[in-house]
Amino acid sequence: MDRETELFYRQIPKVELHAHLNGSVGFTTMNKLIARKPHLNIESSRTAIHNGQRRTLDECFQVFKVIHQLVDSEEDILMVAKSVIEEFAADGVKYLELRSTPREETKTGLSKRRYIETVLEAIHQCKQDEVDIDVRFLVAVDRRNGPEVAMETVKLAEDFMLSSDGVVVGLDLSGDPTVGHGKDFLPALQRAKNCGLKLALHMSEVPSQKAESELLLDLPPDRIGHGTFLHPEAGGTDILVDKVCKLNIPLELCLTSNVKGQTVPSYEKHHFQYWYECKHPSVLCTDDKGVFCTNLSREYSLAASTFGLTREAVWSLSQQAIQCSFAPEAVKQKLEQRWAELRPHILH
Ligand SMILES: CNc1ncnc2c1ncn2[C@@H]1O[C@H](COP(=O)(O)O)[C@@H](O)[C@H]1O
Ligand SMILES: [Zn+2]
Numbered sequence: 001m002d003r004e005t006e007l008f009y010r011q012i013p014k015v016e017l018h019a020h021l022n023g024s025v026g027f028t029t030m031n032k033l034i035a036r037k038p039h040l041n042i043e044s045s046r047t048a049i050h051n052g053q054r055r056t057l058d059e060c061f062q063v064f065k066v067i068h069q070l071v072d073s074e075e076d077i078l079m080v081a082k083s084v085i086e087e088f089a090a091d092g093v094k095y096l097e098l099r100s101t102p103r104e105e106t107k108t109g110l111s112k113r114r115y116i117e118t119v120l121e122a123i124h125q126c127k128q129d130e131v132d133i134d135v136r137f138l139v140a141v142d143r144r145n146g147p148e149v150a151m152e153t154v155k156l157a158e159d160f161m162l163s164s165d166g167v168v169v170g171l172d173l174s175g176d177p178t179v180g181h182g183k184d185f186l187p188a189l190q191r192a193k194n195c196g197l198k199l200a201l202h203m204s205e206v207p208s209q210k211a212e213s214e215l216l217l218d219l220p221p222d223r224i225g226h227g228t229f230l231h232p233e234a235g236g237t238d239i240l241v242d243k244v245c246k247l248n249i250p251l252e253l254c255l256t257s258n259v260k261g262q263t264v265p266s267y268e269k270h271h272f273q274y275w276y277e278c279k280h281p282s283v284l285c286t287d288d289k290g291v292f293c294t295n296l297s298r299e300y301s302l303a304a305s306t307f308g309l310t311r312e313a314v315w316s317l318s319q320q321a322i323q324c325s326f327a328p329e330a331v332k333q334k335l336e337q338r339w340a341e342l343r344p345h346i347l348h
Pocket of ligand 2: 020
């Protein structure tokens with residue numbers, strides 16, 4: 001890619017809606033963590049999947065285990081969160097919804113409440129430092145930890161939604177999709193929804209989740225993560241597609257994550273194409289920019305080169321993401337204004 005093209009993708013204002021904190025840690029910060037903890041004897045090749053490499057989804061989850069060993073104190077969490085926010089800002093992201101799973105106190109030495117407070121502190125510090133990005137937080141539920149922990153996490157998220165000055169806006173359901181069943185999480189998700197938390201749920205990330213997706217769609221969620229196997233061409237069903245379309249639920253699409261995790265065979269065969277042709281609201285996201293060695297500019301550029309999108313179309317894609325965010329109306333309006341002001345400087 002020539003420099004002008006690279007600059008274009010970095011300069012377009014972007015919205016990132018699907019980013020897991022510990023999967024988003026960049027190379028430099030990761031190396032700092034590794035150097036801080038020499039006793040763990042972790043090589044940096046174990047914390048990232050480089051370009052050209054692919055892993056099974058299961059192997060991806062092994063990578064998170066390694067990263068969690070490296071990020072296990074308040075100091076680490078604060079540093080990681082600040083650097084991730086700064087990196088997104090440097091990549092031209094103007095609005096970011098970060099998500100992270102508060103881990104058990106035995107794993108981090110800090111309570112789940114303190115874990116969330118630490119991430120919020122990082123967001124606050126970045127704001128004070130006038131980093132040019134609006135950051136919101138989604139509290140994540142790891143499905144591997146079962147429904148009781150999920151309910152506990154929802155209650156915590158509820159408290160923070162009321163006390164964080166609008167920073168905590170929603171709940172994420174993530175973790176290894178082959179573990180557990182969505183039906184067990186319905187009470188916790190229903191409760192979250194009833195109290196006003198927005199729901200961003202990983203759905204149909206693997207082929208075996210049809211029944212689960214049908215159940216979850218009845219909540220319904222406010223956004224869908226991946227949705228790789230919803231449509232009939234990928235083994236999904238018309239019923240699933242109809243529900244998603246009728247309810248107009250935006251999809252968070254993460255090209256490199258899906259290609260490197262081998263849930264889609266290639267960029268060309270990514271389901272972006274299917275949903276884009278349906279004109280369904282779809283938002284390009286990174287998922288885990290650290291683990292998958294990418295950034296949001298690169299994802300936009302890959303989508304454009306793979307699917308032949310014009311610069312106008314790329315711009316519309318990034319602008320459309322504003323309305324898919326969980327930001328309050330006033331913030332959406334401000335972002336729209338920002339996009340309108342920047343447009344003549346970037347699209348000429
Ligand atoms: C690749 N596709 C994916 N599918 C499902 N869950 C994923 C994921 N990528 C990341 N996570 C979830 O995010 C956690 C790491 O960030 P946090 O410690 O929460 O900040 C992982 O442990 C997993 O639960
Ligand atoms: Zn994800």
